Amino acid sequence: MAPLHHFDTFAPPEPDRVALDRQYAALMKQADDEPLDALFTWDALRRQTDTWLAVTGLRFRQDTRDAAARDARDRANRLSTWLDDRNATVIRRLLDEPEVQAEVGDRTLAAWRMDLEAFDPAASERLDEEKDTAARYFELMGSAKVEFEGSNQSLSALAVHRGDPDRARREAASRAKWSFYAGHREQLDGIYDELVQLRAGIAKTLGHSDFIETAYRRRRRVDWGRDDVSRFRARIREHVVPLAATLRAQQQDALGLDALRVWDEEVPDSRGAPTPKGDLIEAGREAFGALHPELGAFFDVMVQRGLLDLPVRDGKAPGGFCTTFPEPRLPFIFANCNGSKDDVKVLVHEVGHAFQKWCSRPLPWIDQVRCSAEAAEVHSMGLEFLSWPALDAFFGDEVDRFRRQHLIRALTFLPYGVAVDHFQHRVFENPSASPAERHAIWQEMEATYLPWRSYGDLPHASEGGFWQGQRHIYVYPFYYVDYALAQTCALQLWHRSLDDHAGAMTEYVALCGRGATEPFQAMVRSAGLRSPFDEGVLAEVVQSAAGWLGV
Ligand SMILES: [Zn+2]
Numbered sequence: 001m002a003p004l005h006h007f008d009t010f011a012p013p014e015p016d017r018v019a020l021d022r023q024y025a026a027l028m029k030q031a032d033d034e035p036l037d038a039l040f041t042w043d044a045l046r047r048q049t050d051t052w053l054a055v056t057g058l059r060f061r062q063d064t065r066d067a068a069a070r071d072a073r074d075r076a077n078r079l080s081t082w083l084d085d086r087n088a089t090v091i092r093r094l095l096d097e098p099e100v101q102a103e104v105g106d107r108t109l110a111a112w113r114m115d116l117e118a119f120d121p122a123a124s125e126r127l128d129e130e131k132d133t134a135a136r137y138f139e140l141m142g143s144a145k146v147e148f149e150g151s152n153q154s155l156s157a158l159a160v161h162r163g164d165p166d167r168a169r170r171e172a173a174s175r176a177k178w179s180f181y182a183g184h185r186e187q188l189d190g191i192y193d194e195l196v197q198l199r200a201g202i203a204k205t206l207g208h209s210d211f212i213e214t215a216y217r218r219r220r221r222v223d224w225g226r227d228d229v230s231r232f233r234a235r236i237r238e239h240v241v242p243l244a245a246t247l248r249a250q251q252q253d254a255l256g257l258d259a260l261r262v263w264d265e266e267v268p269d270s271r272g273a274p275t276p277k278g279d280l281i282e283a284g285r286e287a288f289g290a291l292h293p294e295l296g297a298f299f300d301v302m303v304q305r306g307l308l309d310l311p312v313r314d315g316k317a318p319g320g321f322c323t324t325f326p327e328p329r330l331p332f333i334f335a336n337c338n339g340s341k342d343d344v345k346v347l348v349h350e351v352g353h354a355f356q357k358w359c360s361r362p363l364p365w366i367d368q369v370r371c372s373a374e375a376a377e378v379h380s381m382g383l384e385f386l387s388w389p390a391l392d393a394f395f396g397d398e399v400d401r402f403r404r405q406h407l408i409r410a411l412t413f414l415p416y417g418v419a420v421d422h423f424q425h426r427v428f429e430n431p432s433a434s435p436a437e438r439h440a441i442w443q444e445m446e447a448t449y450l451p452w453r454s455y456g457d458l459p460h461a462s463e464g465g466f467w468q469g470q471r472h473i474y475v476y477p478f479y480y481v482d483y484a485l486a487q488t489c490a491l492q493l494w495h496r497s498l499d500d501h502a503g504a505m506t507e508y509v510a511l512c513g514r515g516a517t518e519p520f521q522a523m524v525r526s527a528g529l530r531s532p533f534d535e536g537v538l539a540e541v542v543q544s545a546a547g548w549l550g551v
Contacts, residue, residue, distance in 0.1 A: 004328040007306035012052045012327065014072075015079065020049070024086045028093060035097040039104070039365075042090050046366055047326040053080055054323045058332060061317035062309060064142035077131040085121050092116060107519050108367040110222035118217040123205040130198045137191050137474040140184065142317040148176045155180070156318045156336035162266040163273025163340050174263035174458060181468055182459035188468045189435035195474060200431040211428040215478040220372040223519040226425070228533045229481055233418045236484070239539045241449060243546055244412045248452040250551070251408075261456050262466075265412075268405045273341045274398035280310060280343055287390035288351065292505050298358050299351065302333065307354075310347065312336040319471060320346040322353035322380075326369070329361040341402060344394045345384060352383030360515030371516040373479055375523055377486030378493075379512055385410075385494035386508055389501055404549065407494075410487055411545055417484030419449035420470055424478055439464030488532035489524050491541045496528075498548075 004010045023045055031038035053076050060066070060073035091112045094100045101109060145152040148161075149172075161173035181188065196211075203211040212226060252260040254269045267273055276283065281303055289296030302308055307330060320335035331354035337343040356379040360369045371379070384406070392399045426441045427433065433441070443464040446453050455462035461469075472479045497504035511527040521531040530537045 004305060004325065004330055007332065010055065010325075010328075012048070012055055012325075014056075014075070015049050015052055017079070017082070020045075020086075024090070027090065031090070031093045031097075035094055036099045036103060038090075039094060039100050042087075042094075043364075043366055046087070049079070049083055050366070051325045051327040052076070054325055054332075058323055058334060061138075061142075061334060063313075063315045064139055064317050065315040073135070074132075077135070078128060081124050081127045081131070084115075084119050084127070085124065088116055088119050088121075104365055104367065105517060107222065107517060107522075108365065110519065111220045111367060111372070111516075114217040114220050114222060118206065118214055120206050123202045126198050126202050126205070130195065130202065133191060133194050133198060134475045137188075137471065138317055140187065140191075141471065142315065144180055146176045146180050148173060154312065154314060154316075154318075156312045156316070157338055159342070160338040160340045162263070163275065165267070165270060165272030167264070170263040170267070171261070177469075178458050178460045178465075181461070181465055185460065185465065188465075189438075192438070192468070192474060193435060195477075196427060196431050199477065200428065211431070212425060212478070215428075219478060219482075221374070221520075222372075223521050224533060229421065232481075232485070232533060232538070233422055235538045236414055236418045237448065239542050240411065240414045241451065243542060243551065244415055245452050246551055247408050247412060247549075259454055259456075260452065261454050262458065262461065268401065268408070271401075274395050274402040274405065275339065275341055276344050276394040277396050278394075280337060280347060280394075281308070283393040284347060284351070287348075287387060287393040290390045290393070291387060292509060294359075294509060295351075295355055298355055301358075302331075302351075302354065305330065307332045308335075309333070310335045310337045310343075312338045320350055322350045322357070324357045324370075326366055329357075331357040341395075341405075344391070344402075345406070348384050348387045349380040352380035355379065355383065356512040356515065359509060359512035363515050363517065368517050369515045372482075372520065374482035374485045375516065375520045377482050378489045378524065379508075381410075381483070381486050381490035382493045382508055382511075385490050386497055386501070386505055388494075388497070407545055407549060410491060411542065414484050414487060414542075415449040417480055417487070419445040420467065420473065421478065421481035421484070422449070423467060424473060424480070428477075442467045485520075485532045488538055488541055489529050491545055492529045492537075493527075495541070495544045 027038055027041050027045070030041060056072045056076040060069040063069060095109065095112055095116075141155060144155050146155065146158055147153075148158055155177060158173055158177055161170055164170045164173070199211040199214070203209075203214040206214055208214050216225060248260055248265075251264070251268060255264060255267065256270070257264065284299055285296070285303070288299040310333070316336060318336060320333075322331050322333050324331045333347070333350040333354055335343070335346045335350060337346065353376055356371065356376065357369060363369050388403055391402060395402045423442055423445045427438060446466070455466075467473055470480070493504055493508065507527050511523070514523065514526065518526060521533065524531050532538060
C-alpha cells in the first residue's frame with residue numbers, strides 16, 4: 001500500500017503497460033484455478049491503477065497551465081480506456097463464478113453487467129477522442145479570463161458577485177461572464193457537436209438504439225431507467241414548477257423589483273446572500289465535530305494530511321469535487337472557494353462524499369465502496385441538510401437566512417436539474433440537430449421548467465446558450481438528474497432531522513458505511529427513506545418544505 005502521510009509528498013508510481021500486461025495475463029490464469037484469489041488480485045491491481053489515475057487527473061486540475069501535468073493527464077486518459085478493455089475481460093471471466101458471485105453480491109454483479117454492455121474495444125478510439133474533446137471544454141473554462149472592474153478574473157473568481165447586494169455590480173459581473181461565452185460561441189458549439197457525434201457513434205458500435213442507452217449503463221443505473229425518469233420529470237412539472245415560480249415571485253417582492261433577472265436569483269433580499277465569516281477550515285472543524293464525533297475525527301484527518309484544496313486560484317480548473325485514492329483508502333476534496341456562501345455549500349457537500357468513502361473503507365471490494373452518482377449524491381446533499389444545527393460556525397447570526405435560502409434553492413434546483421437532463425435526452429434522440437436547434441431546445445426547456453427565468457438582454461444566455469455553462473453536459477453526460485433524485489432523498493432526511501436530529505445523523509453514518517452494497521432504491525429504503533420514483537413521494541417532500549417556508 002502506498003503511504004499517504006501528506007498529499008504534497010504523495011506520488012504513486014505511474015503504472016507500466018508492459019508490467020500491467022503481464023499482471024493481467026497472470027490474473028486470467030489464476031482465474032482458471034482459483035477465481036476467488038483472482039478477485040483479490042484484480043481488486044488490488046485496480047486500487048493501484050485507479051489511485052494513479054485519480055492523482056494524475058487531480059494534479060492537472062489543480063494547475064491546468066502545467067504542461068507536464070497535462071501530458072500525464074493525457075497518458076492517464078489513454079491508460080483508462082486500455083484498462084476498461086482489460087477489466088471487461090476480467091469481468092467476463094469472473095462474472096459467472098459462483099464463489100465470486102457470493103462474495104461480491106448482486107449489486108456489484110449488476111454493475112459489472114452494465115460495464116460490459118457499455119464497453120466494446122471496437123469503440124476504443126472514439127472513447128479516447130471523447131475524453132480529449134471533453135478535456136478541451138475544461139481547458140477553455142479553466143483558462144478563461146474575463147475583464148471585470150479593471151482586472152482580469154477567472155470565471156470561478158467572478159462567481160462571487162452572484163450574491164452581491166449591489167444589483168448593478170451583479171449585473172455587470174453577469175454581463176462579463178456571458179460576454180466570454182458569446183465570444184467563444186463557435187468553439188463551445190463545436191466542442192459539443194463533436195461530443196454528440198462521438199457519443200452517438202459509440203452507441204452505434206455498442207449496438208444501442210441511442211447514446212441514452214449507453215449513458216444509463218455507463219452510469220451503472222442498475223435498478224431504474226428512462227421511463228422512471230420520464231415519470232419523475234412529469235411530477236416535477238406538476239408539483240415543483242408552480243411552487244418554484246411562487247418562491248421566485250416572493251423573492252422579486254422581497255427585492256422590490258419589477259422583474260427578477262437571472263443575476264438576482266442568488267440574492268434572497270436587499271442584504272445580499274449570506275456570506276461565511278472567518279476561516280473555512282476552522283469553522284469546518286467546529287461544525288463537523290459538533291455534528292458527529294466520527295465526522296469530526298474524519299475532517300481532522302483530511303486537514304492534517306493535506307487532503308483539501310479549497311481556495312480559488314489562477315489556472316485551477318473550475319468546480320468542486322471529491323476524488324478517492326483507493327489504495328491508501330483516502331478521499332480528496334477540490335474546490336474553488338471565493339468567499340461566497342457557496343463555499344460552505346461546496347465544502348459540506350464534498351465532505352459528505354468524502355465521509356462516505358471514509359465510512360465504507362473497511363468494505364472489501366472497490367465496487368462496494370464506489371457508489372453510482374444518484375446514490376453518492378444522497379450522502380453529499382443529505383449532509384448539507386443534516387449540517388443545519390452546526391452552520392452558525394460558518395454564518396454566525398446570518399445562519400437563519402442561510403438555512404431558508406438553502407431550502408429555497410433546493411426546491412428551485414429540482415426543475416433546473418431535470419431541465420438539464422431532459423435537454424440531453426432531446427439532444428441524443430436527434431444527434432444530427434444543428435447547434436442553433438440545440439439552443440432552441442434549451443429555450444423550450446426553460447419555458448417548461450424555469451418559466452420565471454429572465455435574462456434581459458444578457459449576451460449568449462438570452463439566446464439559448466445558458467446550458468453551455470453547465471459542465472456536466474459536456475463532461476459527464478446524463479449525470480444531472482442524479483442530483484434531482486438525490487435531492488428528493490436529502491429532503492426526506494432533512495424533514496426527519498427536524499424532529500430527531502441525532503437519530504437522522506446515526507442513520508446517515510450507517511448509510512455511508514454501507515457504501516454501494518445495494519442498488520440505489522434498496523439503499524435509500526435501507527435508511528428508512530422512500531425512493532424518489534415511488535408514487536406520491538415528490539409531492540409529499542415538496543409539501544413539507546413549502547410548509548416550513550410558510551408558502
Ligand atoms: Zn456531489
